[in-house]
Amino acid sequence: MSITEKEQHELTQHLREQLVTQMKETNAIRSTSIEDAFLTIPREAFIPAFYQRDDQERRMIWQHRTREQTDAKSYLAQMYRDESLVTKIDQSGWPISSSSQPSVMAKMLEALDVQPGQRVLEVGTGTGYNAALLSMLTGHPQYVVTIDYDPALTRAATQLLAQVVGDGVSVITGDGFLGYHEGGPYDRIIITASIPTVPIALIKQLRIGGKLVMDLQGPLASGFLVLTKHTTNTTGRFFDEPLHFMPLTSAELPKQHMPRVTDLKQHHSFPLPPNHHFPGALNDLAFRWFLQWYIPGCQILRKKVQPRDAATAMDLITIINPDEQRQSMVQFSGGTAWQITTYGIDNLWNELMNAYDIFERLGKPQTSEYTLVVTDNAARLTIQTLELSV
Structure with a gap:
């Protein structure tokens, strides 16, 4: 159904105001400058097409939706729902x-606290929408640098940003993990992708007193991290609410090889006592956050299996330590009663038990209770007297 230009303008303004009101009510937006940015910048201008998951299919099937193929009112309504939209597969x-x-973007921008005239680096250009918001917050597009690994994304974003906010935003094709030294130093850096570590190169491109906001995403849990650079080091604090972004594409982040159960020697198999804290503890986000740093790189896999001699399927939970020198695995099989099977070089079951004992002794800390300190070459998490590498 087509609508007139006037009707589209009025509907867009109404939907934008509705979304901003919703984000203010949930405290995602707290400042006038960010409210004005979301009221002014048209999200739909940066999303000419998106992918919608077909929920009727058991497999991951995505339907491509373009602006031209979709009813105008429905399309605009989709743009101003507080939802992420997949734009490339x-x-x-x-x-x-x-x-x-949008509410996640707003929370990150609030934490970033951009002031007019400050120089900002965005890692993860995507559609260009966030760079446009940053252009309003800084007062001019010339203060914004945005970088993405994908040249197709940066080409499209360059054109759309010029149409919406005018010339001035520096759109760079490159590895965001390394930043963009030529455009620095920066007063603010925002990473709109998840990263399993703190990029030291970005810290070096930040001014003293500058802030970096990012999603520190380990293999088991996510942390909403705000870093501030000081003269001698950089310190960080976490918000309670986790962020969830797609992983950053970077040649600097090697992919880990996950061993298969058939690669490892089986050691022990025994029943787990009733009411044991495992495997239930693996559902606790606070413990998952702790565990991924206590056993760096550990992974948890879950699936249903159908034993040949059983009438019903059972749960299979696998915990993996992928470290090449310590490859090991623990499998929980069952549902109401659990059987433990251990594999590999190290005794991962003992490590899991030790991790939970320490977690309990620390008082089961939440993510926001941790602090992070970055020096020239390393980042370390601290919780009370315990230090963990990141």
């Missing part, structure tokens, strides 16, 4: 780029 059908959920 790879050849296997896996999402690799999106327009982030």
Whole structure:
């Protein structure tokens, strides 16, 4: 259904105001400058097409929706829901780029605390929508640098940003993990992708007193991190609410090889006592956050299996330590009663038990209770007297 230009303008303004009101009510927006930015910048201008998941299919099937193929009112309504929108998928059908959920963007921008005239680096250009918001917050597009690994994304974003906010935003194709030294130093850096560590190169491109906001995403849990650079080091604090972004594409982040159960020697198999804290503890986000740093790189896999001699399927939970020198695995099989099987070089079961004992002794700390300190070459998490590498 087509609508007139006037009707579209009025509907867009109404939907924008509705979304901003919703974000103010949930405290995602707290400042006038960020409210004005979301009221002014048209999200729909940066999303000419998106992918919608087909919930009727058991497999991950994405339907491509374009502005031209979709009813105008429905399209605009979709743009101003507080939802992320997948904007690119790879050849296997896996999402690799999106327009982030507006309330998450607003919370990160509030934490970033951009002031007029400050120089800002955004890592993860995506559609260009967030760079446009930053252009308003800084007072001029010339203060904004945005970088993305994908040249197709940066080409499209360059054109759309010029149309919406005018010339001035520096859109760079490159590895965001390394930043963009030529445009620095920066007063603010925002990373709109998840990263398993703190990029030291970005810290070096930050001015003294500058802030960096990011999603520190380990293999088991996410942390909303705000870093401030000082003369001798950089310190960080975490917000209670986790962030959820697509992983940053970078040649600097090697992919880990996950061993298969058939690769490892089986050691022990025994029943788990009733009311044991495992495997239930693996559902506790606070413990998952602790565990991923206590056993760096550990992974948790879950699936249903159908034993040949059983009438019903059972749960199979696998915890993996992928470290090449310590490859090991623990499998929980069952549902109401659990059987433990251990594999590999190290006794991962003992490590899990030790991790939970320490977690309990620390008082089961939440993510916001941790602090992070970055020096020239390393980042370390601290919780009370315990230090953990990141």
